[in-house]
Amino acid sequence: MATLAAGKRRPLLRVHNLKTYFFPDEGTVRAVDGASFEVCAGQTLGIVGESGCGKSVTARSILRIVEHPGGIVEGEIRYLHRTDGREVELDLAQISADGPEMRQIRGGEIAMIFQEPMTSFSPVHPIGSQIVEAIRLHSPLGKREARERAADLLRQVGISRAEARLNEYAYQLSGGLRQRAMIAMALSAEPRVLIADEPTTALDVTTQAQILDLLRQLQTDLGMAIILITHNLGVVAEMCDTVVVMYLGRVVEEGSVDAIFHNPKHPYTRLLLQSIPSLYSEARVPLPTISGAIPHPYNRPEGCPFHDRCPQFIPGTCDRHVPELQALDEEKSDQLVSCFLYHEPTDERA
C-alpha cells in the first residue's frame, strides 16, 4: 500500500521550515524549530518522536489552534484549499487564525482526532449534539438532517445502536467507542486531511488494532490524507507510507517507511529503532536505550540539538554548527537527513 509514486503528485499539504515558539515569562520555548514535510491525498504520513519533540504543536500549528503564549514565527503551511470547485494554494501560516477561510478549513477540510477520547468530548453534552454541531458548522443541513447524518457517521465508524448512542454522554461509552465517536465527529465534513494525534495511545492493544484498521479502511473509502502522530514505531510501520522523525522541534530524518525502518541514517533514528523490544533479541540483555534525557526547553544545546546524546558526535562540528535537512544523495532524493555524518556544515554560525 506504500505509494511512493505519490511524490510525483501535487501534495495536498506542504509544511516548510515551520517554526512555532512559545513565549512564557521565563523565556522562549522553541517547540517546533524548522519542521518540513508534505502529504498527498490517500497517503499516510507518520510523525514520530519522543514526548515534547513538537509533534502535537506541529499539528496544532497546521490547524492554527496553538494556545497563548505560543505562535507561528516563521515558515509556510501550503494547503490546496478547495473553493468553488477550484483548488487554490493557501499559506495557512499567513491567514488569520480566526478568519472565515481558516474556520472553513479547520474541521471542514483538515480535521483532527486526539489522544484522550475521554476528555476530548465535553462531559456535559451528549455525543450526538457535539457531532451535530460539527456537521452544521460546515454544511447547510437542518437539525434533523444533521442528526441523521450523525447517526450515519456513527454507523460508518462501526458503532451499533447509533441513534441511541447519539443521546449518550462520553462517560457512558468505552474508550474504544469514544475514539470511534471522535473519528466520526472528525469525518463529519468529509475532510481531505485527517490529523490523528496519538489516536491509540490511551487504548488497550486490541482496541488499538481496531482503531487503526478503521482509519485505514476509512482512508481507502474516502481517499483522505492522514497525518499520524505517534511515538509508537510499530503503529508507524503498520500504517504509514512516509515517516518524519522529529527531535526537539526539528525534523532529523524523513523518508519512506521502508527506508526509515531498513536503512535509517540519522543516529537518533537508529537508536530509536534499536530500543524497540523484539521477540528475536537475546534474552537477559538490557534493552539499548538512548543515553541522557531530552534537554530542558530553556536549555537547548548549541549546534545539532542531538549532539550531547549522540554516539557519533563529531567534536568541533556538531556542537558548533546546526545541520540542515538535505537529501541523502543526488539520485536518492526521497530520503532526507539532517546530520553532519552525511553533509558538511553549510552555515557560518560558530
Add this chain to the structure above:
Amino acid sequence: MAGWLIRRTLFAFATAWAISMLSFLVIQIPPGDYVTSYIAQLQSQGTIFTDVEAQALRDLYGLDQPVILQYFRWLGLMAQGNFGVSFEFNRPVLDVIGDRFLLTIVVSVAALLLTWIVALPIGIYSAVKQYSIGDYAFTFIGFIGLAIPGFLLALVLMYFGFVLFDANVGGLFSPEYAQADWSWDKLWDLMQHMPIPALALGLAGTAFLMRIMRANLLDELRKPYVVTARAKGLTNSQAVLKYPVRVALNPFVSIVPFVLRDIVGGSVIVSIVLSLPTLGPILLKSLIAQDSFLAGTIILLLGVITVVGTLISDILLVILDPRIKFKARGG
C-alpha cells in the same frame, strides 16, 4: 429522577426540622428567660416587681416547663399555623414578621441576582484574559470587595447616594409608601430602593463568585475538549462560551447556597445600617430580649430559606451535569 427529587425534598424537610430544634435550643441557652429581661427592663424604669408577679408571668407563658416540653408545644402551635406571641411586641409573631419575610427574600434574591450577573461575565473575562490589565484590575476590586464589611459599604453608598444623586437613601420604601398597601407604584418604589441594599449585601459574594468562576474556568480552559471544539471550526469565543463555561457553571451553582446563607445571615448589620424592614433587625432585637417565639420563628425561617436555596441549587446541578444524575441513580 422523580425518586431522587422526592428523597431530596424529604431530606430538606428533615434538615428544616433539625434547624427548628437547634434554633429553639440555642435561644434557651442564655441564663434567664424573657421574664428576667422584662423585669430588668421594668426595674430600670423604676417599677418594682415581686417574685410572685414574676412567677405568675412565667406560669402564663409556660416558661417553667422543661425545654423539651416547651419545644413540642411550640412545634404543635406552628403546625396549626400559630407561631406564638412575641413578648417584646406583645403581638402575634406572624403580625410582627408580616411583610418582612417577603421583603427579606426579595432583598436576598436581588443581591444574589446582582452577584450572578456581575460575577459571571467578570469571571469569564478574567480567566480568558488571564494576567491582563483587566484581570488584575478586577482581582484588585474583588479583593477589596471581599475585605470591606457590608455595613461599611452600606454607609459609603448611602453617603454618595445622598450627596451625588440626592437619592432617598435608607429603607426600602419612600415615606409615602411605607405604610401604604401593595400597589404597582409601591413595587416600583421598592425597585428604586433596591440597588444600594443589593450592592451592600452582594458585593462580598460577587467578589467570591468571581474568583471561583475564574479558577474553575482556568481549569476547564486547559481541557482537551476545548481544543476539540476549536478543531471543529468554532471560533475561540464560541468554543469557550459553549463548552468550558458550561462546565465551569457547575461549581458556580453549587456555591450559591453558601452565598445565599451569607447574604441572609450577614444582612443583620447591613439591614440595621440601611434601616431595611427585613427580618435581620427584629431578629437582633428578639435575641436581646430573649423573645423566644419570635427569635425561634425567625431563625427557623432563615434556615428554611437556606435549605430551600440548597435544594434549588441541587436540582439545577442535576439539570446542568448529567453525570450527577447517574451517580444518584447508581448510589
